[in-house]
Amino acid sequence: MPLFYFDFTQNDVVNDDTTGQELADLATAKREAVKALAEIAAEEIPRDGKLFLSVTVCDHRRDICFTAKLTFEPS
Amino acid sequence: MNSAIRALIIRLETIGEVTEIDKVALAALPVQERFYTRGSEIIPDGEISTSCCLILEGYAYRSKTLPDGNRQIFSLHTSGDIPDLHSLYLPKMDHTLGAISDCIVARIPHDAVKDALMRAPSLIGLLWRDTLIDAAAFRAWMLMLGQADAASRMAHLFCELYIRQSMAGLADGNSFALPLTQTDLSDILGTSVVHTNRTLQDLRRRGLLDFDQQVVTILAWEELRALAQFDPSYLHYLDRRVGRVDPAKL
Incomplete structure (x- = not known):
């Protein structure tokens, strides 16, 4: 199975994936990335304050395949 | 026998x-x-x-x-x-x-x-x-699945398994065998594979434990237990020391 890397950014903190994850294909990797983003948002948003989250999916060569971003701005 | x-x-x-x-x-x-x-x-x-x-x-x-x-x-x-x-x-x-x-x-x-x-x-x-x-353990898992964040939930799983393996005489000091893939782990924790992987990396980075998908090594028991909010009373061991002292000493 191909290897994908999932790099996350949370507000200003960049969290690079050092190990990667073997998944069936890019469609699965995208689905997993979106699910993870939603799960992290569900945990982080109730902690209060602004939240910016992004996930970037890279292939085994570290070429970017997909990016998703999420912003939460309570007023 | x-x-x-x-x-x-x-x-x-x-x-x-x-x-x-x-x-x-x-x-x-x-x-x-x-x-x-x-x-x-x-x-x-x-x-x-x-x-x-x-x-x-x-x-x-x-x-x-x-x-x-x-x-x-x-x-x-x-x-x-x-x-x-x-x-x-x-x-x-x-x-x-x-x-x-x-x-x-x-x-x-x-x-x-x-x-x-x-x-x-x-x-x-x-x-x-x-x-x-067995039913009591289901209640404990249900509580973590429904109410705890991913890091606490994962910490709780490792705490429970460590205590159970120690009590069964299957732990080697602070380590025990756990041949699980990340997909297995995510199906236990109810989180996506990517979030599971990220959570595991987080626990590693905090120096709480190591897990190479074959062996778990507990590196900071008290911190792991605090993160998990782990109280092993639900396992109902006769030995009342369980949970009150470092299980590695049991």
């Missing part, structure tokens, strides 16, 4: 008194050892079971799968556990018992277990207690 029965007695002695009569009755149980490769089903959902499965080596799991293919793992079982003891009275499986790693399982016919209970009635209370503890 068969080594599977010996493992069962070790397990039962951690939760209650096992009399000589009980041991004689258990030792007389006919067991048929079978090997299951990792990923195989031991007893599938819906099947009518005619024997109980006593785990001798490796890890078994119980799970159910939704029609869309999403699987939830409810529990893990290792040497000395009988994860389908309930099949004695509820023979139609309402979930799957499977091998999450390569497993050796001793199958004990239901009739033989019922016969042993007739010969040693004090076993009834002991096995009932074991089943009740």
